[in-house]
Amino acid sequence: MTVETLGRPRRKSGGAFPFQSLLWRVPWLRPALLLVPPLAWFVLIYLAALVLLLITAFWTIDTFTTKIIQVWNLDNFRIILTDPAYRLIIGRTVILAALVTITDAVIAFPFAYYMARVATRRVQTILFAAVLLPLWASYLARVYAWILILNHSGVLNWSLQSIGLPPANIGYTNVAMWVVFSYIWLPFMIIPCYAALERVPDSLLEAAADLGARRWRTVRDVVLPLALPGVAAGSIFTFSLTLGDYITPILVGGAGSSFIGNVVYTNVGIANNVPFAAALATIPVAIMAVYLLAARRLGAFEAL
Amino acid sequence: MKGLDAKPVHWLRLATTAAAALMVVTACGSTTTAGVTTQQPPTANMKPQTTIGTGEGALNLIAWEGYVDPSWKDQFQKDTGCTVNAKYAGSSDEMVTLMAGGGGGQWDMVSASGDADLRLIYGGDVKPMNPDLVPDFKNFQTYFQTPPYNTINGTHYGISLQWGPNTLLYNKAKFTTAPTSWSVLYDPQYKGLVTVPNNPIQIADAALYLSKKDPSLKITDPYELTQKQFDATVALLKQQRPLVKKYWDLASDEISLFENGDAMVGAAWPYQTNTLQADGKVQVADTIPSEGATGWGDTWMLATKAPHPNCAYLWTKYVSTAHVQAQQAISFGETPVNTKACAEMESLQAGSCAQYHADAPGSYFQTIKFWKTPIATCPDGSQSCIPYAQWVTAWTSITA
Numbered sequence: 001m002t003v004e005t006l007g008r009p010r011r012k013s014g015g016a017f018p019f020q021s022l023l024w025r026v027p028w029l030r031p032a033l034l035l036v037p038p039l040a041w042f043v044l045i046y047l048a049a050l051v052l053l054l055i056t057a058f059w060t061i062d063t064f065t066t067k068i069i070q071v072w073n074l075d076n077f078r079i080i081l082t083d084p085a086y087r088l089i090i091g092r093t094v095i096l097a098a099l100v101t102i103t104d105a106v107i108a109f110p111f112a113y114y115m116a117r118v119a120t121r122r123v124q125t126i127l128f129a130a131v132l133l134p135l136w137a138s139y140l141a142r143v144y145a146w147i148l149i150l151n152h153s154g155v156l157n158w159s160l161q162s163i164g165l166p167p168a169n170i171g172y173t174n175v176a177m178w179v180v181f182s183y184i185w186l187p188f189m190i191i192p193c194y195a196a197l198e199r200v201p202d203s204l205l206e207a208a209a210d211l212g213a214r215r216w217r218t219v220r221d222v223v224l225p226l227a228l229p230g231v232a233a234g235s236i237f238t239f240s241l242t243l244g245d246y247i248t249p250i251l252v253g254g255a256g257s258s259f260i261g262n263v264v265y266t267n268v269g270i271a272n273n274v275p276f277a278a279a280l281a282t283i284p285v286a287i288m289a290v291y292l293l294a295a296r297r298l299g300a301f302e303a304l
Numbered sequence: 305m306k307g308l309d310a311k312p313v314h315w316l317r318l319a320t321t322a323a324a325a326l327m328v329v330t331a332c333g334s335t336t337t338a339g340v341t342t343q344q345p346p347t348a349n350m351k352p353q354t355t356i357g358t359g360e361g362a363l364n365l366i367a368w369e370g371y372v373d374p375s376w377k378d379q380f381q382k383d384t385g386c387t388v389n390a391k392y393a394g395s396s397d398e399m400v401t402l403m404a405g406g407g408g409g410q411w412d413m414v415s416a417s418g419d420a421d422l423r424l425i426y427g428g429d430v431k432p433m434n435p436d437l438v439p440d441f442k443n444f445q446t447y448f449q450t451p452p453y454n455t456i457n458g459t460h461y462g463i464s465l466q467w468g469p470n471t472l473l474y475n476k477a478k479f480t481t482a483p484t485s486w487s488v489l490y491d492p493q494y495k496g497l498v499t500v501p502n503n504p505i506q507i508a509d510a511a512l513y514l515s516k517k518d519p520s521l522k523i524t525d526p527y528e529l530t531q532k533q534f535d536a537t538v539a540l541l542k543q544q545r546p547l548v549k550k551y552w553d554l555a556s557d558e559i560s561l562f563e564n565g566d567a568m569v570g571a572a573w574p575y576q577t578n579t580l581q582a583d584g585k586v587q588v589a590d591t592i593p594s595e596g597a598t599g600w601g602d603t604w605m606l607a608t609k610a611p612h613p614n615c616a617y618l619w620t621k622y623v624s625t626a627h628v629q630a631q632q633a634i635s636f637g638e639t640p641v642n643t644k645a646c647a648e649m650e651s652l653q654a655g656s657c658a659q660y661h662a663d664a665p666g667s668y669f670q671t672i673k674f675w676k677t678p679i680a681t682c683p684d685g686s687q688s689c690i691p692y693a694q695w696v697t698a699w700t701s702i703t704a
Contacts, residue, residue, distance in 0.1 A: 085701030255548035
């Protein structure tokens with residue numbers, strides 16, 4: 001397309017031609033047009049939802065008809081911060097998310113190390129498939145499978161009793177939640193750990209060996225610091241996924257297993273107190289913001 | 305709810321936090337307002353349709369689990385061409401939320417219970433219905449033609465469906481004789497074997513038990529509690545929490561808890577008993593203890609913006625017939641409001657009419673405290689009773 005033809009647009013050839021000349025005359029228009037759809041999506045759909053959430057948190061509801069009353073107040077936050085029940089629930093959610101993260105890191109690291117640095121190509125492929133296979137099945141199916149294992153007449157108690165041990169009644173308890181969460185989110189820890197471990201250059205390990213470091217010394221001083229961003233990246237998944245979950249507490253939790261998500265769900269789906277739910281939903285957002293800042297310091301974002 | 309069959313009774317005392325409203329509804333449906341301002345529901349002036357047109361081909365229902373069973377749904381679909389889409393709700397509150405959220409015209413009807421009805425009516429989510437379009441309406445038990453939870457100032461905001469008690473379900477291996485009191489749910493002896501619904505209205509069950517156990521609290525209506533009565537009830541429920549294995553959300557949760565041996569005793573609906581007995585994996589039975597029981601009265605209500613009103617009326621007409629009423633009663637384990645259903649029940653399952661009290665006299669109602677929305681206005685007209693929003697908050701801290 002030459003400058004000459006653009007300079008004399010043929011009016012009868014439809015709308016496209018003057019439009020192209022406009023793009024040519026205004027150089028910033030083309031990138032702007034390219035960026036508008038994704039930016040609009042991001043701002044309107046993604047950010048606007050968060051902003052609305054935050055605004056709603058400062059409103060209240062008519063207790064009888066549960067219609068939202070748009071009067072600004074801080075009552076929702078005051079209740080969350082002063083009522084011991086909510087502190088208990090927030091505390092339980094954060095502690096369990098941390099426990100699950102630590103458990104997954106402890107299990108995933110040696111596993112990922114073996115996968116990345118020890119296993120042959122063939123074994124590696126098999127292990128990869130084994131790690132990812134559970135993700136093919138529905139989340140719900142996997143949680144229900146755990147109910148069958150952990151409940152009173154389940155596989156666990158049956159196995160324990162058949163070898164003469166007392167039954168472990170951990171079905172419908174927080175222990176059950178810890179086990180199930182650790183199981184469900186494990187692949188999300190293994191994959192980033194594997195990616196980080198695979199990237200550790202062999203030359204560094206050889207250098208460590210040349211300088212006389214034994215195997216454990218090498219792992220501690222060379223491999224672990226280099227793989228830490230991978231663990232941190234994995235922990236973002238395990239921590240945030242546990243923090244936001246509410247299905248596992250409903251299914252395998254017992255009395256006293258409510259998570260922040262459950263109270264949010266109750267307030268939206270049962271009490272229809274959306275403002276209170278919104279106020280409560282800002283808590284995990286704040287926790288994750290702090291967590292992500294910490295993870296960034298550990299270099300998690302370079303490992304992703 | 306004493307004196308349910310007395311003549312003019314103060315059925316309902318209803319108020320919003322803004323304007324105290326008191327209305328008196330009599331048993332036969334004529335209404336008088338008692339001096340104070342009467343709040344009109346937002347949809348009160350919407351005229352219900354007078355004829356049922358051709359079905360729109362679809363019907364979207366919000367219902368209790370088991371209320372849209374294929375055994376009667378399929379025949380309806382065949383007869384009318386209305387394809388029924390049902391969403392099961394786990395609680396009355398969920399129904400209110402779904403209706404308020406789907407007020408844009410997603411839902412046609414909701415099988416709401418008494419504790420949700422007033423919130424739906426005053427929220428403007430449902431509109432008046434025309435009972436003349438439901439031929440079986442005249443066969444309904446008088447009380448259920450104009451029950452206070454769905455009829456206001458003589459306007460019907462729905463057509464009664466079924467009613468029933470909340471029962472005490474127990475495992476017969478654990479309890480060789482039937483428990484006679486709700487106290488078993490609060491007895492440390494059964495620690496870790498108890499299950500109760502995860503529902504704020506459950507506070508009323510505890511209040512009902514306390515009304516008999518501790519008469520000094522002077523609880524007369526488990527839905528109208530003063531701060532002192534409410535605190536005592538919440539304290540009892542907090543003591544109960546360590547005994548609870550799980551607060552169940554769906555009826556199917558409780559069924560699996562009993563089948564797996566994780567729960568031995570719990571508050572339930574007759575539906576769970578029937579399902580468990582039919583499965584036969586564990587031996588269970590249910591009972592209404594000496595303190596009485598809470599109960600529900602369900603109503604099919606028509607959404608204000610229902611997209612398929614003709615199918616909705618066809619459905620209401622259909623489920624009100626004696627045969628379907630009997631089918632549903634036996635399937636769910638509840639009591640039909642259609643008096644003609646008794647004979648149908650007997651032909652489906654001998655003895656079922658008496659089993660579900662479909663032939664019960666008015667005195668039976670006195671043992672059932674029907675669910676209703678707790679409001680701030682006490683029976684004496686003061687604003688010192690605990691409204692439902694606080695029940696929800698208290699329930700969160702009980703089950704936290």
